[in-house]
Amino acid sequence: MKHALSVTREQDFAAWYQSVITEADMAEDSGVRGCMVIRPWGYGIWERIQRLLDDRIKATGHENCYFPLFIPLSYFEKEAEHVEGFAKEMAVVTHHRLIPDGKGGLMPDPEAKLEEPLVVRPTSETVIGTAFSRWVQSWRDLPVLINQWANVVRWEMRTRMFLRTAEFLWQEGHTAHASAEEAKGETLKMLEVYRSFAEDCLGVHVIAGEKPENERFPGAIETWSIEAMMQDGKALQAGTSHFLGTNFAHAQNIRFQNAEGQLELANTTSWGVSTRMIGAVIMVHGDDDGLRVPPMIAPWQVVIVPMLRDQPEDAAIVDYARELQAQLVKQSALGEPIRAMVDARPAKAATKRWGWVKKGAPIVIEIGGRDVAGGNVSVIRRDRLYREDGKLDSQVVARDAFVGDAAAMLEDIQATLHAQSVEKLRANIVPIDDWAGVEAHFAEAAKNPGWVDVRWSKPTGAALDTVVERLKALKLTIRNAPAGQTGCDDGPCIFTGAPAVERILIGRAY
Amino acid sequence: MKHALSVTREQDFAAWYQSVITEADMAEDSGVRGCMVIRPWGYGIWERIQRLLDDRIKATGHENCYFPLFIPLSYFEKEAEHVEGFAKEMAVVTHHRLIPDGKGGLMPDPEAKLEEPLVVRPTSETVIGTAFSRWVQSWRDLPVLINQWANVVRWEMRTRMFLRTAEFLWQEGHTAHASAEEAKGETLKMLEVYRSFAEDCLGVHVIAGEKPENERFPGAIETWSIEAMMQDGKALQAGTSHFLGTNFAHAQNIRFQNAEGQLELANTTSWGVSTRMIGAVIMVHGDDDGLRVPPMIAPWQVVIVPMLRDQPEDAAIVDYARELQAQLVKQSALGEPIRAMVDARPAKAATKRWGWVKKGAPIVIEIGGRDVAGGNVSVIRRDRLYREDGKLDSQVVARDAFVGDAAAMLEDIQATLHAQSVEKLRANIVPIDDWAGVEAHFAEAAKNPGWVDVRWSKPTGAALDTVVERLKALKLTIRNAPAGQTGCDDGPCIFTGAPAVERILIGRAY
Known part of the structure; x- marks a missing residue:
């Protein structure tokens, strides 16, 4: 199966991430x-x-x-x-005027130096x-x-x-x-x-x-x-x-x-x-074809691509696409009117199709002359891009049937993406009972170790510093102690051996 | 008639403006x-x-x-x-770090001076x-x-x-x-x-x-x-x-x-x-009681004020207010659901009433024990605050009647404020045929001269500079040449005497 991005997640996750953003x-x-x-x-x-x-x-x-x-400098001094x-x-603002520098350029005016420098807010607690x-x-x-x-x-x-x-x-x-x-x-x-x-x-x-x-x-x-x-x-x-x-x-x-x-x-x-x-x-x-946007936050949930060929029949195809759009925006999905647009740009249909796949529009509809003649549309669901044989899963369905199904389809895509996220997180948290086990886990599962779920005694001060240093050597950090715990008395702290008081999640992080 | 603000527009327009913002x-x-x-x-x-x-x-x-x-400094040098x-x-950013200044305060770190200063965008054409x-x-x-x-x-x-x-x-x-x-x-x-x-x-x-x-x-x-x-x-x-x-x-x-x-x-x-x-x-x-917000841009269009007295009957009044709110938000006005809120703060009813009048909420509804008993509400329209006798125009109407009328009332307030604005502008533009007339107009009508509408030949360069200087002496500026003119051949330019090509508006400005 050939994918739309030139780098896969497996090959180089960081490069893949940047590639999704660009593509x-x-x-x-x-x-x-x-x-x-x-x-x-x-x-x-x-x-x-x-x-x-x-x-x-x-x-x-x-x-x-x-x-x-x-924020004036003095506000930070208080805290x-x-x-x-x-x-x-x-970022610190020190001047409020530019003047020519005598070399054809500009410079901050020494006469316009602020009495008190201003800080560009890093957060606004003080102000x-x-x-x-x-x-x-x-x-x-x-x-x-x-x-x-x-x-x-x-x-x-x-x-x-x-x-x-x-x-x-x-x-x-x-x-x-x-x-x-x-x-x-x-x-x-x-x-x-x-x-x-x-x-x-x-x-x-x-x-x-x-x-x-x-x-x-x-x-x-x-x-x-x-x-x-x-x-x-x-x-x-x-x-x-x-x-x-x-x-x-x-x-x-x-x-x-x-x-x-x-x-x-x-x-x-x-x-x-x-x-x-x-x-x-x-x-x-995201996947190896680009982004997949959950319908609730997709700027466009349904993108309709008329397949234009610079022929007289193009006008009828665009009209048909706009009629479909008009039908869709009257429907409601996930509590709001469906956001549907027609991409009538004068570009090749395949370029437009793959452009929207890479952007992760939840549903891409293609419309050609044959679809218009048959009263159909060709539907691509971004969460089910390929068939089992590896070919693009583009399904021809009657236009009215699609209009009737669109809301449920968007809701299903939203639920599917969420379910996949739940499954991936659950499958990649491993409960471990001792520090040796943590070391072994992150040594073995080098590529995708997920997180470990361990008991600890919640040390503070210098004792916590020691824990943080041990973790740092493995590039690990404590993520958090999941909320809603009611205590933890089935074993000792993996760091101190003292009675544990709660479970925490440990992993590598961005 | 006593007004809610301590300064009127007539007394001191600038002080009144600031007072509206504060109050x-x-x-x-x-x-x-x-x-x-x-x-x-x-x-x-x-x-x-x-x-x-x-x-x-x-x-x-x-x-x-x-x-x-x-925006890097060099971007401005291009233009x-x-x-x-x-x-x-x-505002010019020259440093990217703060350090202690040795006197208990902070200072920009001289070691962290930017190679190229950054300008905080005044507008973004260049970037x-x-x-x-x-x-x-x-x-x-x-x-x-x-x-x-x-x-x-x-x-x-x-x-x-x-x-x-x-x-x-x-x-x-x-x-x-x-x-x-x-x-x-x-x-x-x-x-x-x-x-x-x-x-x-x-x-x-x-x-x-x-x-x-x-x-x-x-x-x-x-x-x-x-x-x-x-x-x-x-x-x-x-x-x-x-x-x-x-x-x-x-x-x-x-x-x-x-x-x-x-x-x-x-x-x-x-x-x-x-x-x-x-x-x-x-x-x-705005008026001498504060702001009047057009309903389309009012954060709350209908503010419901339960008149509470720290008595057991308060709960029934608040319930009644919330029922009214629930009825209102199901209605649509000006193309959107009505924005109605209940102000149940523990403050005096009169304080709350005048607070909302000063804020300019389009409709203020007061609800006391008597209203609840009678199935009524007391309605204050911000655009008709006083009766002819100078007393506050608070009208008792049946709750259901008000719910039925609310959308039309908001639409009427929106239209009324607009109509008043149209009328004021139209009444305060005076067509004048010569420069002497302009001078006389702004000398006589010192307090509220409005604008004058004059012919000009659209001079450029030095000739325009002369016009601008003459206007400046009277604290006047050309506002604009209204769009949609089809020429102007019924008289000469008031500045140059040359054939006029268009009409322009002149006035004092903020």
């Missing part, structure tokens, strides 16, 4: 260090993600705001731990916390439930499209509460929003759980994540939710008068997902 | 120079604008993309005229044009029809919320075409999209027309705008559409092989609207 016209290098151009197909997927997740963020009582791109943790590599300190005076002002869709910048040295770029797009939720319990509840509520969103909309099976102490967001009391498994067995952290306790409130002076008239610090949370999710979609659902 | 919780100062925090009510209006305009941008064949925030025109005051030069090879690749929703930064010295801020949010469309005719057609098509959007969705009457040469976007062949009239008679340019000819294509090397195999420069356009539109909405529709 599906999702993104490209921008010429600006570490920044990509997100092209319409990639951005269209992001718009779908935004729309569906935004609905869920609003349905849980949050409102969107917009805070400044620039020392925050800076120590990750925020050193940041949003400062606003919260103005907004929150009394218990009546709580909770404050805010979300922001924005671009952020972290000066990453090694970048990889969608997974790690200097500038990326995300949403960041920030909330303030009257009690620690309520803030912890919020942290887990949003974790669950992320988990169900990944499952239901992205078709990506994830494990929700708590990150170990060493992987916490700087300044957080607890950091929770959803972890997805890529087809090479590596983990991708696809979203995080942080319980910040009163740490940020203390630094930013978010205080309120409680019902008894006493001044208290608020408890805050923050939580975010980014364009990284698109990287997960590619590496979970 | 309606739309935005606030962020503490970061020139940047504001857009709060939920302001951002909710922007989200509605985005959604409705984005639908129209997509319906005309454009696709959304995302390009980098940072000298571009820089000369407006792009000097820009998008560079992408176009990669994408466009053949006539088959044209047209390229792209839009981006993004933040941009212009280092403005004097800022004013929504109207002029250092960072602002906008959409910028960028297109490339095979011919000048097609690109000009695109320029006017998008101008019409903006015009109809302003009229239909914002309820803001605008005049679409061409800007004079001196007001063109740097590098443009033609710049077109929509101009709205604020209640103080000043103009606000609410959107622009530029025909760039081959100027940018030349600087950015956007070339294609035409059907005959010859290499040609593409013709490009760009067009944008920004959060400035929210400033227009405030100054067109």
